[in-house]
Amino acid sequence: xxxxxxxxxxxxxxxxxxxxxxxxxxxxxxxxxxxxxxxxxxxxxxxxxxxxxxxxxxxxxxxxxxxxxxxxxxxxxxxxxxxxxxxxxxxxxxxxxxxxxxxxxxxxxxxxxxxxxxxxxxxxxxxxxxxxxxxxxxxxxxxxxxxxxxxxxxxxxxxxxxxxxxxxxxxxxxxxxxxxxxxxxxxxxxxxxxxxxxxxxxxxxxxxxxxxxxxxxxxxxxxxxxxxxxxxxxxxxxxxxxxxxxxxxxxxxxxxxxxxxxxxxxxxxxxxxxxxxxxxxxxxxxxxxxxxxxxxxxxxxxxxxxxxxxxxxxxxxxxxxxxxxxxxxxxxxxxxxxxxxxxxxxxxxxxxxxxxxxxxxxxxxxxxxxxxxxxxxxxxxxxxxxxxxxxxxxxxxxxxxxxxxxxxxxxxxxxxxxxx
Amino acid sequence: xxxxxxxxxxxxxxxxxxxxxxxxxxxxxxxxxxxxxxxxxxxxxxxxxxxxxxxxxxxxxxxxxxxxxxxxxxxxxxxxxxxxxxxxxxxxxxxxxxxxxxxxxxxxxxxxxxxxxxxxxxxxxxxxxxxxxxxxxxxxxxxxxxxxxxxxxxxxxxxxxxxxxxxxxxxxxxxxxxxxxxxxxxxxxxxxxxxxxxxxxxxxxxxxxxxxxxxx
Amino acid sequence: xxxxxxxxxxxxxxxxxxxxxxxxxxxxxxxxxxxxxxxxxxxxxxxxxxxxxxxxxxxxxxxxxxxxxxxxxxxxxxxxxxxxxxxxxxxxxxxxxxxxxxxxxxxxxxxxxxxxxxxxxxxxxxxxxxxxxxxxxxxxxxxxxxxxxxxxxxxxxxxxxxxxxxxxxxxxxxxxxxxxxxxxxxxxxxxxxxxxxxxxxxxxxxxxxxxxxxxxxxxxxxxxxxxxxxxxxxxxxxxxxxxxxxxxxxxxxxxxxxxxxxxxxxxxxxxxxxxxxxxxxxxxxxxxxxxxxxxxxxxxxxxxxxxxxxx
Numbered sequence: 001x002x003x004x005x006x007x008x009x010x011x012x013x014x015x016x017x018x019x020x021x022x023x024x025x026x027x028x029x030x031x032x033x034x035x036x037x038x039x040x041x042x043x044x045x046x047x048x049x050x051x052x053x054x055x056x057x058x059x060x061x062x063x064x065x066x067x068x069x070x071x072x073x074x075x076x077x078x079x080x081x082x083x084x085x086x087x088x089x090x091x092x093x094x095x096x097x098x099x100x101x102x103x104x105x106x107x108x109x110x111x112x113x114x115x116x117x118x119x120x121x122x123x124x125x126x127x128x129x130x131x132x133x134x135x136x137x138x139x140x141x142x143x144x145x146x147x148x149x150x151x152x153x154x155x156x157x158x159x160x161x162x163x164x165x166x167x168x169x170x171x172x173x174x175x176x177x178x179x180x181x182x183x184x185x186x187x188x189x190x191x192x193x194x195x196x197x198x199x200x201x202x203x204x205x206x207x208x209x210x211x212x213x214x215x216x217x218x219x220x221x222x223x224x225x226x227x228x229x230x231x232x233x234x235x236x237x238x239x240x241x242x243x244x245x246x247x248x249x250x251x252x253x254x255x256x257x258x259x260x261x262x263x264x265x266x267x268x269x270x271x272x273x274x275x276x277x278x279x280x281x282x283x284x285x286x287x288x289x290x291x292x293x294x295x296x297x298x299x300x301x302x303x304x305x306x307x308x309x310x311x312x313x314x315x316x317x318x319x320x321x322x323x324x325x326x327x328x329x330x331x332x333x334x335x336x337x338x339x340x341x342x343x344x345x346x347x348x349x350x351x352x353x354x355x356x357x358x359x360x361x362x363x364x365x366x367x368x369x370x371x372x373x374x375x376x377x378x379x380x381x382x383x384x385x386x387x388x389x390x391x392x393x394x395x396x397x398x399x400x401x402x403x404x405x406x407x408x409x410x411x412x413x414x415x416x417x418x419x420x
Numbered sequence: 421x422x423x424x425x426x427x428x429x430x431x432x433x434x435x436x437x438x439x440x441x442x443x444x445x446x447x448x449x450x451x452x453x454x455x456x457x458x459x460x461x462x463x464x465x466x467x468x469x470x471x472x473x474x475x476x477x478x479x480x481x482x483x484x485x486x487x488x489x490x491x492x493x494x495x496x497x498x499x500x501x502x503x504x505x506x507x508x509x510x511x512x513x514x515x516x517x518x519x520x521x522x523x524x525x526x527x528x529x530x531x532x533x534x535x536x537x538x539x540x541x542x543x544x545x546x547x548x549x550x551x552x553x554x555x556x557x558x559x560x561x562x563x564x565x566x567x568x569x570x571x572x573x574x575x576x577x578x579x580x581x582x583x584x585x586x587x588x589x590x591x592x593x594x595x596x597x598x599x600x601x602x603x604x605x606x607x608x609x610x611x612x613x614x615x616x617x618x619x620x621x622x623x624x625x626x627x628x629x630x631x632x633x634x635x636x
Numbered sequence: 637x638x639x640x641x642x643x644x645x646x647x648x649x650x651x652x653x654x655x656x657x658x659x660x661x662x663x664x665x666x667x668x669x670x671x672x673x674x675x676x677x678x679x680x681x682x683x684x685x686x687x688x689x690x691x692x693x694x695x696x697x698x699x700x701x702x703x704x705x706x707x708x709x710x711x712x713x714x715x716x717x718x719x720x721x722x723x724x725x726x727x728x729x730x731x732x733x734x735x736x737x738x739x740x741x742x743x744x745x746x747x748x749x750x751x752x753x754x755x756x757x758x759x760x761x762x763x764x765x766x767x768x769x770x771x772x773x774x775x776x777x778x779x780x781x782x783x784x785x786x787x788x789x790x791x792x793x794x795x796x797x798x799x800x801x802x803x804x805x806x807x808x809x810x811x812x813x814x815x816x817x818x819x820x821x822x823x824x825x826x827x828x829x830x831x832x833x834x835x836x837x838x839x840x841x842x843x844x845x846x847x848x849x850x851x852x853x854x855x856x857x858x859x860x861x862x863x864x865x866x867x868x869x870x871x872x873x874x875x876x877x878x879x880x881x882x883x884x885x886x887x888x889x890x891x892x893x894x895x896x897x898x899x900x901x902x903x904x905x906x907x908x909x910x911x912x913x914x915x916x917x918x919x920x921x922x923x924x925x926x927x928x929x930x931x932x933x934x935x936x937x938x939x940x941x942x943x944x945x946x947x
Binding site for chain 2: 736738741743744745746747749750753762763765768769784785786787788789790791890892893894895899900902903904905908909910911917918919921922925926946
């Protein structure tokens with residue numbers, strides 16, 4: 001059988017099969033997807049209005065020129081990078097339990113990167129000029145502009161993960177064994193690449209001398225560490241959701257590994273935040289204005305103060321819940337901790353990082369920022385679209401996961417039965 | 421000159437026509453190129469030698485006083501000093517502004533401790549007096565101010581004091597400069613206060629509290 | 637066939653019902669999506685395919701630029717009802733512009749800001765301008781203690797005034813960060829923006845330490861009678877929605893040898909402008925003889941905008 005011809009025929013069949021899988025499910029699944037679609041369409045409409053009437057529909061100003069979109073973008077890049085937290089134990093440390101679930105992390109990465117790209121497009125003043133950024137066709141200011149690095153690494157990461165997942169799912173569809181040479185090198189590449197996407201994103205901000213709140217060496221390490229909290233937190237939630245709604249039995253092993261990761265990275269992240277706070281407030285001077293605005297308010301303006309303290313509370317409570325040896329065996333507690341950490345980091349790394357960089361402005365004007373309804377609609381729509389992609393992708397990958405786990409739960413690699 | 425045979429090719433004619441055409445085309449091309457690239461070419465030495473004028477504004481009512489009366493179009497009616505001081509006898513000069521009577525009653529003076537005669541020619545009120553007793557016209561008042569206000573005069577001469585309109589590049593155009601008395605009333609020279617314009621109306625930029633409004 | 641393909645989702649009769657439901661959902665979804673993107677039907681970012689495909693300014697020939705200016709003039713006539721002339725003056729060899737500001741005689745009247753607003757066809761309702769004047773406290777250079785929204789007679793005792801606009805930095809952060817090179821430094825020192833190339837990402841606005849850049853959050857509104865018809869492609873022509881702009885030292889005037897609008901409006905003559913390379917220029921004298929300083933020097937931006945006090 002000539003492989004080339006059959007791929008031309010079987011790949012479209014695979015795609016069509018994937019569509020069928022993604023659109024077949026329980027009533028609950030349909031309801032979930034319909035709600036997500038509705039929210040995504042609300043976001044799409046808001047974006048269409050924003051594109052036609054201009055970004056005056058947002059509450060961004062020349063003083064605070066980035067807002068909700070870039071805040072969410074920053075957080076979503078971390079989520080995409082953190083998805084690789086399943087890949088490292090599986091491939092670098094040969095964790096067999098984790099190995100079969102790595103596709104979940106990679107699919108999360110695909111969905112998260114899509115969310116990132118959607119937020120970037122939502123934030124562009126002229127999305128019709130998108131082609132100006134394409135290397136060789138437009139004018140690509142690489143390697144000087146960090147934004148061009150971001151374009152390369154984000155799209156590269158998307159393609160990497162699409163390839164890995166696509167290849168594995170396609171091979172499974174064909175009933176063939178996946179050839180390691182077609183995905184293992186890419187998996188290792190994706191580990192390093194995941195670090196790079198979030199480092200580059202951090203460099204976008206930390207390289208700007210005019211923004212002292214961001215111009216700190218600790219920003220990139222802080223980004224990586226917090227990515228390795230939010231990623232595992234979300235994956236834990238996905239695993240429990242798959243267990244609950246798709247009947248996918250998830251062993252103790254992956255949950256334990258992910259929990260152990262969070263138990264290390266969350267304290268480190270809080271330490272880094274504390275380190276920044278000390279450096280700002282102990283030194284004082286003009287550079288502390290942004291930090292003062294964030295934590296305590298400045299000249300009577302304090303819109304972000306409740307947000308950041310909520311974030312700190314969430315993270316501290318999450319930490320206290322997490323720091324127990326047996327937490328991985330207590331799903332409710334673990335999920336609460338994961339959820340709290342996720343929310344806390346979303347605030348701290350999103351609104352709690354981007355907005356204070358602009359307040360006060362470079363000429364020390366104090367202009368506050370509260371997102372407009374259009375911005376909330378677009379943000380909700382983008383996240384809904386991301387969840388749509390994730391849900392469809394997981395739905396497509398489900399048979400693979402079920403099949404693998406069914407085969408696996410017969411016995412472990414050393415022959416011992418697995419404890420449920 | 422050889423007689424031209426009927427079937428011989430007229431090389432001379434062709435050659436001269438061709439030469440003229442070539443030269444003409446070449447010149448036309450050069451002119452066209454020069455026209456579009458004029459801005460890129462460095463300015464020739466001849467052009468650099470031409471400098472346009474820096475014109476110092478002459479205040480139309482210098483050496484006059486506002487009578488307080490207004491014309492039919494509302495224009496200020498001013499009286500030159502000599503119109504009174506030459507027509508009839510006027511009191512000898514007062515030492516202080518408070519001593520001025522009649523037409524100059526209510527006259528304000530706040531220019532250090534100098535006497536009227538320091539600047540004014542008391543015999544001919546239409547002239548001004550330099551420190552070395554030379555007389556100058558009212559329109560040359562800048563020379564008088566420069567005597568004492570050297571730093572400002574130096575700055576003015578180097579374009580760092582006093583408003584101007586026109587060209588920075590005097591090879592291409594004129595420049596008009598304000599003269600001292602355009603802004604500084606010679607008797608109360610302190611620069612007056614203005615109401616500022618163009619207050620920033622940015623979205624969400626709240627105005628600071630008006631009086632004493634600065635940050636802690 | 638693989639085990640996956642052999643897996644049937646559900647029984648045949650429910651499969652028919654399912655197909656119907658999915659068909660209805662797909663139709664509804666398509667209709668809803670069409671409704672959602674309806675506002676885009678009114679959106680016309682460019683009037684022609686040529687406009688959409690227009691290349692970067694630095695890649696255009698002189699003839700193409702002429703055509704583009706003609707097209708833009710026609711667009712302005714159509715959209716604003718005003719006849720304008722858009723020129724494209726080039727940087728002159730041997731010219732390097734610089735600006736100096738005398739803080740001892742600036743009175744904070746903001747007439748420079750007003751002149752900029754009018755000269756550069758800024759959006760009228762927002763009163764946008766490239767110049768921002770800060771009322772500072774005597775004895776301090778701390779911008780934190782400054783105020784830009786003062787509204788009392790000026791100059792006020794105990795304050796001095798600091799107008800800030802684009803510094804045309806020699807090491808401009810905005811030029812570094814632009815992903816599409818829509819902003820760059822010309823050889824006469826001016827940092828310019830190609831408004832037809834900018835994608836509106838506003839990274840330059842985040843990078844600028846001097847709050848010099850402005851974004852067109854909407855299409856600028858200027859009544860036809862108030863439009864300044866003497867325009868430049870890289871300077872004060874009417875900018876489209878969604879692009880970034882900034883002070884350009886009035887290059888449509890200064891490259892013709894004229895003074896910038898802000899300088900002409902200044903009643904006290906606090907502003908000094910000219911060719912720094914000309915040893916006889918006023919700006920050169922100021923730099924050589926006055927104690928000049930620049931803002932935020934520690935950032936290494938190398939501004940071409942200098943400040944000085946007389947005393």
